[in-house]
Amino acid sequence: MDMDPDDVFRDDEDDPENDLLQDRQSSKELVVFLVDASPKMFNITCPGEDQENTSHFHVAVSCIAQSLKVQIINRPYDEIAICFFNTREKKNLQDLNGVYVFNVAEREYLDSLTARFIKEFDRVEESFSKVIGSQYGIVPGSRDNSLYNAIWVAQALLRKGSAKTADKRILLLTNEDDPFGSIKGVTKLDMTRTTLQRAKDAQDLGIAIELLPLSRPNEEFNVSLFYADLIGLDGDELAQFMPLAGERFEDMNKQLRKRMFKKRRVRRISFMIPGGLSIELNTYALIRPSVPGKVTWLDSVTNLPLKAERSLICADTGAIVKEANKRFQTYKNKDITFTTDELSEIKRVSTGNLRLLGFKPLSCLKDYHNLKPSLFVCPSDEEVMGSTCIFIALYRSMIRLKRFAVAFYGSSSRPQLVALVAQEEIIDGGGQIEPPGMHIIYLPYSDDIRPIEELHADTSGVPLATDDQIQKAAALVKRVDLKDFSVCQFSNPALQSHYALVQAMALDEDEMPEITDETLPDEEGMARPGIAKALEEFKICVYGENYEEEDEKANNVGKKRKQITEEAVNKAAYYDWGKLADDGKLKDLTVQELKTYLTANKLTVAGKKEVLINRILTHMGK
């Protein structure tokens, strides 16, 4: 564990796991979009979503706009610039022809995203021809090379920030696979050479150049004509490039709004194995519930941010108390006080760290042995060499023998018994699905487990399903099978609609972006004949034919409620409510009597008498 010698004595009440939710600016991406704005991009050629033809330029711009909206939520610290090239007007620091850097006021060319930037960019097409204009930048007879200029501008923008802390990328969107096709002879060779050199210079500076090509329906973008050299493709990469590029476009459009977290360990702990070996582990939070970001309170009049100041007031004297370092518990009619030091001492039942106690077969870990999200651990040799080797040995044994480790995790907030479950690495489609390591699962204590099963135990025995019923159920289970179900295939509809609202408010959008609730069951699928048949068979098998009757029985509750309402209406009719209210005599009635009015008028009956009276008055409009 990380500790200063002085820290050993300090009380570490604040759990570092808490600040996980506050992401930090540890590493960011700097991205320059280079968008070809040549007239060729405006030729209406590709079929759009609604079967109407749209231009490549529109496809490129709306794709970027979409990804910006995602990016501002996922990675708000990233910095973005958007450059058009092959433009009539020019706007760039180098004052190069044919390159126009799109920007809004109060923002640097390469800067983090703002709502205004996104909003203006959404409308860039409306005024494009007027303000920026499209024009071929590479024409015979001119020495201008707009592609070269564009890369130069992008590279200059990306000079910002050190290569160590930031990923730098240029994303090039074009439908011109042969930018120097109109040029002939030496000039063409020369231009190709200088442009490639420029790109290579940029790459040498740690800038990655990526190409997002747009193909025409009948004419595929030919990467090998020029761009293969520019982005450095050969062999297999070349063959796979086009299909992959297509997928990337899809990805950009369909990205999920999801805040990204930089890989960061929660803490370093030492794992003590009986016999005196103590190895070093890093812990990571791989699964934590996402929340819609921190709320900043604002003054609703000025929209200025507020800070909360807390003051402690003695309830007896009304004096302001500076610090409260004592707590108390009322016990046997006495106030028993504890100092904060004593409390942290009580919680310190183990000398920190993770102590191995032994191993058990996996079958001992029940489904209800869970309290909160797990914590991932993997070994580190950073301080203690040999840790990884010991960890891997134990990990492999545990997987092979199907056993888990029981350990005591002496964290300062809640020291707890934990299970360490080894997880094999799973790789699928070239990506790591499950990293290799162990998961810490927090185990409940005896008083955390409730014996609910026994709550409704029936000494006369409970009905048991017959074999036939079990078989029918099995048939149903087999039918309604989610074959490729993977945990977390659903996005959280509540969170997505929250992000959508924030975006709509920030960009003054009139319509809320549509959020589909992916968590709803597949009604159509369930209605398929095979499934419907299995369902019906199982239903008849357990419920019998006259299930509907039972259903009605259940409706009795509803009937009863109706009856109560009717009674209330009758009773309420005894009183002249308007008069009582006018004379201020409502308070003379009993709560029961007041409730008849509320029930009769289908209002809630909860609350104290005053509240009830107020509710009645409000309802009567008085």
Place this chain on the structure above:
Amino acid sequence: MARNKEGLVLLIDVSPSMHSVLPEIQKVCSLLIQKKLVYSKYDEVGVVVFGTKDTKNDLTAEVGGYEHVTVLQPIKVVDGDLVDVVQQLPRGTVPGDFMDAIVVGMDLLIKKFQETIKGKKRICLITNAMYPIKDPYEGTKEDQVLTLAEQMAVHGMKIDCIIYRGNQKRDPHENNVIEKNDMLLSIFSKKTKAKAVHVESSTSLLGALRTRNVTPVTTYRGDLEISSTFKIKVWVYKKTSEERFPTLKKYSDNAPSTDKFATHEIKLDYEYKIVQDPSKVVPPEQRIKGYRYGPQVIPISSAELDAVKFRPEKSVKLLGFTNASNIMRHYYMKDVNIFIADPGNKKAILAVSALVRAMKEMNKVAILRCVWRQGQSNVVIGVLTPNVSDNNNIADSFYFNVLPFAEDVREFQFPSFSSLPVSLQPSPEQQEAADKLVMMLDLAPAGKEEFLRPEFTPNPVLERFYHHLELKSKHPDTAVPPLDESLKRITEPDPEVISKTKLVIDDFRRHFELKENPKLKKSTRRLLKDKSSGSYENQSTDLIASTSEVKVETLGDLTTVSDFEAMISRRDSPEWVSKAIFAMKNKIFDLVENSFEGDNYPKALECLIALRKACVVEQEPKQFNNFLSHVCRFCKETNLSSFCEFLASKDVTFITKTEAEDSEIEEKDARSLFVKAEPSS
């Protein structure tokens, strides 16, 4: 308030064979009563012991018999005296008859409550059921138990039996008695709500008695929608829920001591001020929530939030079934729910039972989408796993665990173990040693009680808190008590298990080697954290490199003392003295903290003596003296006080004024540190 009050009679076997665990029983019973004092102070409790020489109960006076059963405390509302009563249980001298005790307990409950608090009457029997019970006047023992059980059912009584079985050897005759008794006790569950648990260790005895009674409430009652046409009525409860450390109120001692009615509470008052202009206070209702969007904060009123809030309908819907292996254990997100069929609906029980058994057999789980309440603003996706009941009286049920959404998973990449260099991978011999350790350091030995089963493992922190609370109620200045031996088996390896597997552990240890990374040592890193990184320049990577050639900058594991001496005598910078002292202190701490049953103590002592010597030479007495008291205090706080004793036995003392002028310790106080510790213990 007292609506849910419980009437409980504790029946405690104090016959000679129980004496060894009576301390644990006293602890767990006093914890039970203490928690009642805090959380349900209207509950009423009586205490009966059996196996005593004397006899004291109403029945013996009324009808005779029932010898050796003593009512220690008739049923009364919980109070401090009750805690004292269960903390001083008498040690009995004769074998106890638990059946007599049960009758006495029932009699107490019936006389006290008659027909009231139905279903809230409970008998808790703690015994080892080692001795045969007396034959009844008429009929068999079985008949007697059946009659008792029926009576209990009539009066709405529950009985919990905790049967302690130490792991001592028994002769066949005793085994016969025990089997017979177990059979008799199991009869109770046929007629009334009864539960019997067997425990083998004192630790699980502490966990076996439920010390906190929480009235369960349903999270959801309604349909489990298999499809739009097929629904099953279910009730959902929490199966696990963390019992939290009590929330203590902040204490103010501002009130004059004469004020008898002082609440001593502290109220919190919040004021909202504009960050740029703290003189302006904004009333709470004038605030508006803001959410970050890029660098900006977007104000959104609660009305706007409400208007577009995601509001799903209350429902629990099935999405489908899938293989259990698709859901890995570490994806479980929260505490666990349990789905039971509506207990009054026979057909629902059948439907759940059929599904549970089919799923269990096919190794399938169900994926559900749940909205527990109307107006809830989110949905929950989770996995339903079958729980087949092995008791005729208890229906089958499902456990439900919440699963993460796509947003909740962070896709961090980690290196594959197989792609790591060979030097980091275990050799076949090492792997074998690890296999043996994983197999032999066994907490679930066949034919014996599983160690540290969560169901029987008490929370050591809460045990300690309530213990301290009780001590403080008598003497407000009592220090925090050390952790109980039975509780230490939860936080530390069980010495018994360790000693049994010593060979395997030693073998494992021999096969692996750990050393501190020479490039980045703990002490150095701590020491030079704020200094420029240049200090690593001429550092040797060879641990055992000769100290005379290489300028020592850090303390090695094997050559700590000589490294330290070399380092402190470096004269190229005046900083080395303090650096060396600092590093040495860290080293000593590491040694003490990581020692296993004192195996590092001699080494730590060696270092400590070297440090002491150096501090005298360098005239830095305070560095040493303060450190020594730090170490001792730390050790006492962390159950390492054996180290202090070790130091005292080796006569390590403070540096005195005679040795170094700056010291504030007089000659006579040199040993004060250890002397002080004695009387208090």
